[in-house]
Amino acid sequence: MAEKRKKGGGWGLFLLFWTMLLLMLGFLACVFFYKYAAIYEETRPEKAMDALMASMSEDDWHAALAPGAGEASEYEDAQTLFEGFFDSSVRGKQLSYRRDMSRSDASRTTFTVYAGPARLGEVSFVPSDDKLSFGFGRSEWLLESITGTPVTQNLAAITVRIDAPDGVAVSVNGIPVREEQIVDPSVPLLELTPLEARMEARIRMVRYELSPLYGDIVVTDGEGNEIAPSGPVENGLVSYVVHPTQTYSFQVEAPEGVEVTVGGAVLGEEEIAARERNMFRKLDAYLADDGGYDTLLYAADGLYTVPDIHASYNGTELSPVMGENGKVYFFYPTDEDTTQVMRNAAEGFFDAYMHYASYKYNGAALNDLLDRILPGTELDSYARNSYDAMIWASATEVSYDELRFDNFHRAGNGCFTCTILYKADFTATSWYEQYSYAMQDGYKMVFIHDGTNWKAASMSAFD
Amino acid sequence: MDEKKTKKRRVNVFGRILAFLGVTVLCLALTVLGLVWVFEKGPSPTLTGVFCNSVRETSILRWMSRIFLTEEELEPYILKSTENLETQQVNTSLIHIAPPEERREKAGEDEAALELIDIAYGTCKGKLLIVKDPSRVILGVSGNFGEDPGLQLTDMVAKYNGVAGINAGGFVDNNGLSNGSTPLGLVVHEGNILFGDAYTRYNVVGLDGEGKLLVGTMSGQEALDSGMKWGVSFVTHDGIASSLIINGEVQTQNLGVGVNPRTAIGQRADGALLLLVLDGRSSKTLGATVENVVDIMLQYGALNAGNLDGGSSSVMVYDGEIINNCASVTGPRSIPTGFIVLGEEESHG
Structure with missing residues (x-):
């Protein structure tokens, strides 16, 4: 019986011992966990981060993040961009942080710092070497670096x-x-x-x-x-x-029927500024019914392109005559049936005109000129009225560098037109001085046949 | 006499074993209780927060957070409910989805239309499926809610001839004992409200007709007005809303610290959908915080993202098989809704 009791007591003791052991182990586990929890709390990287956030002012953050502003294109300065970004998106804003788990392990913890949605930079902590002060292999976290995010990542491109x-x-x-x-x-x-x-x-x-x-x-x-x-x-x-700073304009004078193009565009009604008799003005009484022709003045401005002006008549390309003020003149091309007589008439007239104009007060020269002008025309009056004024003119020597008689064109029965262009050097001698000058000029001429000879009926200068 | 002795000895041995086991289990229970006490009343508020939030997010263990703490004591550790807060609206103009031809060309030439990625982010592990063509994603439903039982996700994906899928909205759980028949909140299917009503406000995660992800707090009618074609709602037991990222902005008010398995859906600016499932409650990984989910979503370029039902429900199916470690101890759960990835030729768009 005693042996039985002894046996039962042994089991009870074992059970008591086992219970005590388990309770002891459980208690130790809880104590162990309690201590670990305390150390865990103390050594959380977030604790170090909280301390850092509390210790840094806005200016501290500015100084820490500015070097990481990164680079911008050649047209912008990253530091300037950073300053603008910092002033508008960081100053006065609540900063927050989140641990970047993808870049955190036992040897380093990285936090990303935000101002609202803007990602300002990264803060890295590393554990201190002193692992004994806390235990459980844990140590406090020390600041390793603060790296600014390139400012361009926070700005809308x-x-x-x-x-x-x-x-x-x-x-x-x-x-x-x-x-x-x-x-x-x-x-x-x-x-x-x-x-x-x-x-x-x-x-x-x-x-x-x-x-x-x-x-x-x-x-x-x-x-x-x-x-x-x-x-x-x-x-x-x-x-x-960026609009072109310079605009261009043009004026083109051409007989009707001549096709004028600018930059490949044919000028039309929209560009016609005037339609006039021009050099046939006041000559209707001298002309046969089909004589003369109208001249069209084309003009446009506000062009951004330098006007490239061309003209043609019945497929023949016409050469422009440039006026002094940039006005462009076109004439009918020289007719194939232009006669030497017509050329002689033009040359003879111009020779007489220049002779008269160069020799001042010279009645013979005027008479020679008047013989080549159709009486009663404005040109006739003009020549006659000029005579008294010639007394004030200086005797002038003329030598031509170029003298051209072009664009002979029959303008009806008994009428033709032509142009006279010249480049000449003039030497004028007055009673007190002698002076020289060069001149490039020209005239639009109308000749009308008076039944015997061709006579100049109109002479107009180029503008 | 010998027989009687033998019988007595047997009873004696059986009693001793029972006593031994009883004492052992009792001591272990006391130890666990002690550990819970350290969690809840111990010196680490961080651990208290993680523990309480983790158990409160579950249906079954929710009570554990109140073993040693009163509701008032719990308050500092628990996020305030956000389910009724107004949220930003998703700016769908920030999402530029390439036209189907361009998308197919691109997908065929230089990138896969589906990209499955193993996620290892800190201690989190899981799977991310990138669906380049958002029109391939629809909402699958189990059947008639409240009548038909829920479906396991593998069956639901098969029902729609899908190639992949994740679980979607929350559902009536009955402490883990339900058959997944009845959703919670709102279900929008093919542009119609299938569950819920037009006037109640929900924390919605869904897709519009173009495949653009919509997240935020809205009524059923507002969801339809915004063009939602497929949608569910989800909110945690503590009333934390499902919006995680809206227009690139993290919805910090919804980032609880509990660690659990997670499911989420996000969308990049190019329209690609990010289907994310993170494992938990295993020796491989305890789980992920919602903040971890947000970090991963941001890492993969999400402009908008929403949280879906997590815990034991978190599951991803790919190619007919469950490819994550489902945390449910009873096997994959039956669920009422799931986002299904259709085959290339079967997109809804």
Whole structure:
């Protein structure tokens, strides 16, 4: 019986011992875990990060993040972008952080710092070497580095599109754009006059695109004028149009029936500024019914393209005569049946005219000239009335560098027109001095046959 | 006499074994209780937060957070409910989905239309499926809600001839004992409200007709007005809303610290959908915080993202098989809704 009790007591003791052991182990596990939890809390990297966040002022963050501003394109300065970004998106804002698990392990913890949605940079901590002060292999975390995020990652990228005349200097933020940035070498320019819109050969506009840019953009043309954007930024794109600084105009005088083109566009009614009798003015009484012709004056301005003017008559290309003020004249081409008599008449008239004009008060010269002018015409009156004035003129020697009689054209029965162009050197001698000058000039002439000879009926200078 | 002795000895041995086991289990229980006490009342508020949030996100263990803590004591550790807060609206113009031809060309030439990635982020592990063509993703449903039982995701994917899928919205759980028949909140299917109503506000995650992800707090009618074609809602037991990222902005008010298996859906600016399932409750990984989910989504370029039902429900099916480590001890759960990835030729768009 005693042995039995002894046996039962042994089991009870074992069970008691086992229970005590388990309780002891459980208690130790809880104590162990409690201690670990305390150390875990003390050695959390977030604790170090909280302390850092509390200790740093805005200016401290500025100083720490600025070196990481990164690089921008040649048109912008990363530091300037950073300053703008920091002032607008960081100052006065609540900063937050999140642990970057993908870059955190036992040897390093990295946090990303935010101001709202903007990612400012990264803060890294490494464990201190002193692992004994806490136990469980854990130690406090020491700041390793603060690295700023490149500022361009926090700014919206925009593409700047600039349409500008080819060859015109354009700058963005003071830096000239380069040929490599041309994305379209042929961009249509809006706002053209109807004529220029019809021209085949017109100003060439090129399109530059610069991307990515992030900050304020100032676009200037070659003369430093600031260009306003065509509209607000839309889908990351802002456009500018640099208009040509120079505009062109022209005046063309041509007989009716002559086809005049500018840059390949045929001039039409829209470009006709005047239709007039011109050199046949007041000659109707001397002309047969089919005599003379109207002259058309074409004019246009506001062209961005240098006007390239050509004319033709019945398929024959005409040579222009340039007036002093840039006015362009065309005439009918020389008729094939132009006679030597007509040429002689023109040459004889001009010779007599210059002879008279050069020898001042000379009645014989005037009479010679009047013999070659159709009496009763304005030209006749003009020549006669000039006689008294010639007393004040200086005797002049003329030597021609060039003298041309062109564009002989029959303008009806008994009438022809021609042009006289010359380049000459004049030496005038007055009672007190002698002086020389060169002159290039010309006349539009009308000759009418008086039944015997060809007589000059009209003489008009080129403008 | 010998027989009686033998019988007595047997009873004695059996009693001793029972006593031994009883004492052992009791001591272990006391130890676990002690550990829970350290979690809840111990010196680490961080561990307290993680523990309480983790168990509160589950249906079955939710009570454990209140063993040693009162509701008032719990308050500092638990996020305040956000389910009724107004959220930002998703700006769908930030999402640029290439036209189908361009997309197919691209997918055929230089990239796979589906990309399956093994996720290892800190201690989190899981799978991320990138679906380049968002029009391939629809919402699958199990059948008539409340009548038909839920389907396991493998069956649901097969039902729609899909190639992949993830679980979607929350559902009536009955402490893990339900058959997944009845959803919670809103279900929008093919542009119609299939469950829920037009006037109640829900924390919605869905796709519009173009395949653009919509997340946020909205009524059923607002969801339809925004063009939602497929949608579910999800909210945690503590009322934390499902919006994670809206227009690139992290919805920090919804980032609880509990560690659990997670399912989420996100979308990149190019329209690609990110289907994410993170494992948990195993020796390989305890799980992920919602913040971890956000970090992974951001890492893969998500502009918008929403949280879906997690825990034991988190599951991803690919090529007819479950490819994550499902945390449910009873095997894959039957669920009422799942986002299904259709085959290339069967996109809904």
